[in-house]
Amino acid sequence: xxxxxxxxxxxxxxxxxxxxxxxxxxxxxxxxxxxxxxxxxxxxxxxxxxxxxxxxxxxxxxxxxxxxxxxxxxxxxxxxxxxxxxxxxxxxxxxxxxxxxxxxxxxxxxxxxxxxxxxxxxxxxxxxxxxxxxxxxxxxxxxxxxxxxxxxxxxxxxxxxxxxxxxxxxxxxxxxxxxxxxxxxxxxxxxxxxxxxxxxxxxxxxxxxxxxxxxxxxxxxxxxxxxxxxxxxxxxxxxxxxxxxxxxxxxxxxxxxxxxxxxxxxxxxxxxxxxxxxxxxxxxxxxxxxxxxxxxxxxxxxxxxxxxxxxxxxxxxxxxxxxxxxxxxxxxxxxxxxxxxxxxxxxxxxxxxxxxxxxxxxxxxxxxxxxxxxxxxxxxxxxxxxxxxxxxxxxxxxxxxxxxxxxxxxxxxxxxxxxxxxxxxxxxxxxxxxxxxxxxxxxxxxxxxxxxxxxxxxxxxxxxxxxxxxxxxxxxxxxxxxxxxxxxxxxxxxxxxxxxxxxxxxxxxxxxxxxxxxxxxxxxxxxxxxxxxxxxxxxxxxxxxxxxxxxxxxxxxxxxxxxxxxxxxxxxxxxxxxxxxxxxxxxxxxxxxxxxxxxxxxxxxxxxxxxxxxxxxxxxxxxxxxxxxxxxxxxxxxxxxxxxxxxxxxxx
Amino acid sequence: xxxxxxxxxxxxxxxxxxxxxxxxxxxxxxxxxxxxxxxxxxxxxxxxxxxxxxxxxxxxxxxxxxxxxxxxxxxxxxxxxxxxxxxxxxxxxxxxxxxxxxxxxxxxxxxxxxxxxxxxxxxxxxxxxxxxxxxxxxxxxxxxxxxxx
Numbered sequence: 001x002x003x004x005x006x007x008x009x010x011x012x013x014x015x016x017x018x019x020x021x022x023x024x025x026x027x028x029x030x031x032x033x034x035x036x037x038x039x040x041x042x043x044x045x046x047x048x049x050x051x052x053x054x055x056x057x058x059x060x061x062x063x064x065x066x067x068x069x070x071x072x073x074x075x076x077x078x079x080x081x082x083x084x085x086x087x088x089x090x091x092x093x094x095x096x097x098x099x100x101x102x103x104x105x106x107x108x109x110x111x112x113x114x115x116x117x118x119x120x121x122x123x124x125x126x127x128x129x130x131x132x133x134x135x136x137x138x139x140x141x142x143x144x145x146x147x148x149x150x151x152x153x154x155x156x157x158x159x160x161x162x163x164x165x166x167x168x169x170x171x172x173x174x175x176x177x178x179x180x181x182x183x184x185x186x187x188x189x190x191x192x193x194x195x196x197x198x199x200x201x202x203x204x205x206x207x208x209x210x211x212x213x214x215x216x217x218x219x220x221x222x223x224x225x226x227x228x229x230x231x232x233x234x235x236x237x238x239x240x241x242x243x244x245x246x247x248x249x250x251x252x253x254x255x256x257x258x259x260x261x262x263x264x265x266x267x268x269x270x271x272x273x274x275x276x277x278x279x280x281x282x283x284x285x286x287x288x289x290x291x292x293x294x295x296x297x298x299x300x301x302x303x304x305x306x307x308x309x310x311x312x313x314x315x316x317x318x319x320x321x322x323x324x325x326x327x328x329x330x331x332x333x334x335x336x337x338x339x340x341x342x343x344x345x346x347x348x349x350x351x352x353x354x355x356x357x358x359x360x361x362x363x364x365x366x367x368x369x370x371x372x373x374x375x376x377x378x379x380x381x382x383x384x385x386x387x388x389x390x391x392x393x394x395x396x397x398x399x400x401x402x403x404x405x406x407x408x409x410x411x412x413x414x415x416x417x418x419x420x421x422x423x424x425x426x427x428x429x430x431x432x433x434x435x436x437x438x439x440x441x442x443x444x445x446x447x448x449x450x451x452x453x454x455x456x457x458x459x460x461x462x463x464x465x466x467x468x469x470x471x472x473x474x475x476x477x478x479x480x481x482x483x484x485x486x487x488x489x490x491x492x493x494x495x496x497x498x499x500x501x502x503x504x505x506x507x508x509x510x511x512x513x514x515x516x517x518x519x520x521x522x523x524x525x526x527x528x529x530x531x532x533x534x535x536x537x538x539x540x541x542x543x544x545x546x547x548x549x550x551x552x553x554x555x556x557x558x559x560x561x562x563x564x565x566x567x568x569x570x571x572x573x574x575x576x577x578x579x580x581x582x583x584x585x586x587x588x589x590x591x592x593x594x595x596x597x598x599x600x601x602x603x604x605x606x607x608x609x610x611x612x613x614x615x616x617x618x619x620x621x622x623x624x625x626x627x628x629x630x631x632x633x634x635x636x637x638x639x640x641x642x643x644x645x646x647x648x649x650x651x652x
Numbered sequence: 653x654x655x656x657x658x659x660x661x662x663x664x665x666x667x668x669x670x671x672x673x674x675x676x677x678x679x680x681x682x683x684x685x686x687x688x689x690x691x692x693x694x695x696x697x698x699x700x701x702x703x704x705x706x707x708x709x710x711x712x713x714x715x716x717x718x719x720x721x722x723x724x725x726x727x728x729x730x731x732x733x734x735x736x737x738x739x740x741x742x743x744x745x746x747x748x749x750x751x752x753x754x755x756x757x758x759x760x761x762x763x764x765x766x767x768x769x770x771x772x773x774x775x776x777x778x779x780x781x782x783x784x785x786x787x788x789x790x791x792x793x794x795x796x797x798x799x800x801x
Contacts, residue, residue, distance in 0.1 A: 271665075339662075342661075360676035367677065368684065385689060385707070387687045392679060392680060396676065506744060508724060584746065586747075589725030589726065
């Protein structure tokens with residue numbers, strides 16, 4: 001019954017999306033159409049119904065109702081409850097339902113609270129949102145129904161991929177989806193503004209909090225995903241330029257550019273057409289990512305669907321939405337009126353530079369991700385990895401970070417570099433010192449050296465906007481900017497230090513033997529079997545002592561899951577303030593003979609944790625900026641309500 | 653700067669953005685040609701070997717009876733076979749769980765001067781559901797190898 005209720009809710013939600021779209025169109029065509037009043041309430045109910053359908057899916061997964069095909073294929077009664085629930089979105093159908101749910105909820109949220117823009121623009125925005133939702137509802141209902149029943153009912157489910165049975169999984173996809181799909185709001189705002197031709201500071205101010213919100217979730221999702229890959233895959237790396245990772249990075253790059261161009265539009269009424277364009281591009285990148293991940297073109301733990309029908313369906317949706325929005329843009333961009341002018345040395349220019357460099361990086365990542373698909377169409381199979389992505393993205397990121405050291409100090413409209421000479425000298429001094437230190441510590445490693453030199457300079461420069469201000473009076477959005485930029489520097493330092501100073505050891509040890517790795521001495525104390533709820537494992541006990549200190553015990557495991565049958569290496573991490581010791585237990589080295597040596601892979605990674613701390617700081621900066629913006633909007637709203645109320649009382 | 657008309661500034665900005673994006677595209681195209689790692693079957697590798705040291709991927713079957721471990725306990729030596737040609741491969745590291753003789757493997761690495769393939773990474777079939785892309789097409793090769801053995 002629950003599954004049928006969920007399916008019914010899904011159909012109803014789709015019907016309401018159609019109603020929302022239709023009444024929106026009617027309202028825009030006929031001025032004063034009664035249907036205009038329908039758009040907002042319908043959007044709210046549509047979101048609620050999508051949420052209901054998602055709740056139904058969670059419930060069937062929690063109960064392990066094996067008569068539902070999706071549950072039978074992806075769950076197992078012996079799985080811990082957390083992974084039963086997380087399993088609801090650890091598969092193609094469930095994750096697409098999560099997608100439309102987030103999209104519906106984002107639409108309801110906008111319909112409920114957004115009152116700053118002219119009603120016509122709002123109707124056009126909600127119309128756009130309904131139009132995009134409709135495609136994904138169709139995709140769910142016709143090509144990936146999550147509530148399909150199974151007859152006969154199997155006695156047991158097939159289980160969930162063990163790699164996905166991890167606390168990280170419970171939070172990583174929903175977070176990322178909130179970001180991906182949150183960008184649909186920016187897309188809809190851009191479409192709405194193009195339809196009604198109202199692109200201006202008010203539009204940017206209304207769109208900014210939504211973009212910020214989506215961007216915060218994307219930042220958190222990418223950071224968490226990187227950490228998950230780092231400790232769960234057991235390969236010691238934190239970013240693999242895997243197409244699925246790129247799929248999350250591309251919307252982030254576009255959204256970051258959009259945030260910055262929004263602030264130019266909001267503050268200075270410039271970069272109008274460009275901001276609208278980025279609004280379209282950001283969500284398009286989310287959809288391209290979904291297409292890459294969900295179409296089965298790529299094979300990875302993320303690629304659930306290998307059904308060509310689904311791939312074609314998503315490709316068609318992509319063509320309609322991206323093509324449609326770009327066509328609308330092409331026709332309307334020329335009529336978007338000219339923005340304000342600015343001088344070459346100005347805050348605007350610095351932000352334009354930021355946008356161009358971010359777009360360039362986005363182009364590099366996009367081309368590198370799509371290239372293997374293109375060559376495969378011509379019969380040549382290639383893969384593109386770090387030797388391409390690292391230096392090529394650095395070509396754009398390094399100049400951007402250099403400008404980041406001065407940009408936030410410049411004034412709007414027109415400024416002189418002479419005015420910021422002192423901060424520039426400070427940043428240059430720090431960078432040169434960093435460069436000298438880095439070259440002596442890690443000779444020959446070009447990219448890590450650049451990172452080590454830039455990170456302290458960006459860190460110092462990011463704090464300079466606070467210079468000469470009373471800290472108590474600094475507004476939240478400024479704190480947000482400072483902390484986010486500081487977070488960039490922190491993450492960069494982590495990446496560069498990991499690249500420059502990591503030491504790796506691959507050894508075969510007998511029980512009782514030890515080996516050095518970096519400043520650590522590791523002793524293999526014993527190997528024992530252990531058992532978990534749905535796995536058994538061999539667990540190594542390693543005694544690790546840092547620079548001669550008392551040993552700390554750490555336990556890497558080789559796990560064997562039985563539903564489905566799969567072996568995974570469970571790495572063990574020892575975190576110190578200055579880095580992490582990363583240990584992985586491999587196979588028996590001699591196949592039983594020779595007294596039993598065990599393979600161990602050990603890394604000492606100095607400052608590696610800064611990568612994710614930096615990511616969290618960037619998200620925190622976004623959160624502070626969001627809080628600041630929302631608070632000032634609320635104050636303005638309360639003030640205007642008061643004025644309206646007084647006028648009413650005075651009988652005007 | 654105030655001398656520049658609004659129209660002109662807009663045009664200049666658009667040109668700068670266009671130039672940067674074209675530059676990114678050209679740079680990417682050039683780098684992709686030189687950095688992309690191509691996929692080879694043993695027969696391709698023998699017929700048309702890549703330059704020594706260039707990153708490529710080699711796919712095929714692990715020849716039965718060819719896997720040998722070196723004395724250090726962490727280096728394996730084996731032969732990749734597609735029924736037509738054989739390439740010796742050396743790998744230092746922890747092999748994936750489903751790496752075994754007679755099953756498929758994709759080795760990422762490079763040829764050394766002696767004609768041996770030095771792998772940095774091995775991809776084996778993960779489980780029933782997740783198979784490396786290149787390996788799906790290797791069923792034919794596998795059948796060929798089986799017939800010869």
